Amino acid sequence: MDKNKLTVYASYVAIACGIIILTISLFFPGVTTFKIAMGLLFIVVGMIGLRWFRR
Numbered sequence: 001m002d003k004n005k006l007t008v009y010a011s012y013v014a015i016a017c018g019i020i021i022l023t024i025s026l027f028f029p030g031v032t033t034f035k036i037a038m039g040l041l042f043i044v045v046g047m048i049g050l051r052w053f054r055r
Contacts, residue, residue, distance in 0.1 A: 004053065007049060007052075007053045008049075008050065008053055010049060011045075011046045011047075011049035011050045011053065012046065012050075013046075014042050014043070014045050014046035014049065015042070015043050015046035015047065016046075017042045018038075018039045018040065018041070018042030018043035018044075018045075018046065019039070019043065020039075021035060021038055021039035021042060022036065022039035022040070022043075025039065
């Protein structure tokens, strides 16, 4: 597999995981700031990966 495609797929997977973590933390009562921070961190890492790839 091409390294560029792998970078894009990994970025999309990170964004999807972040959205899933945030969604799960909204529907379950045990919402902690750690879960929210981890979800946002995954989304930020995915966005940075996409921006880095497009340069």
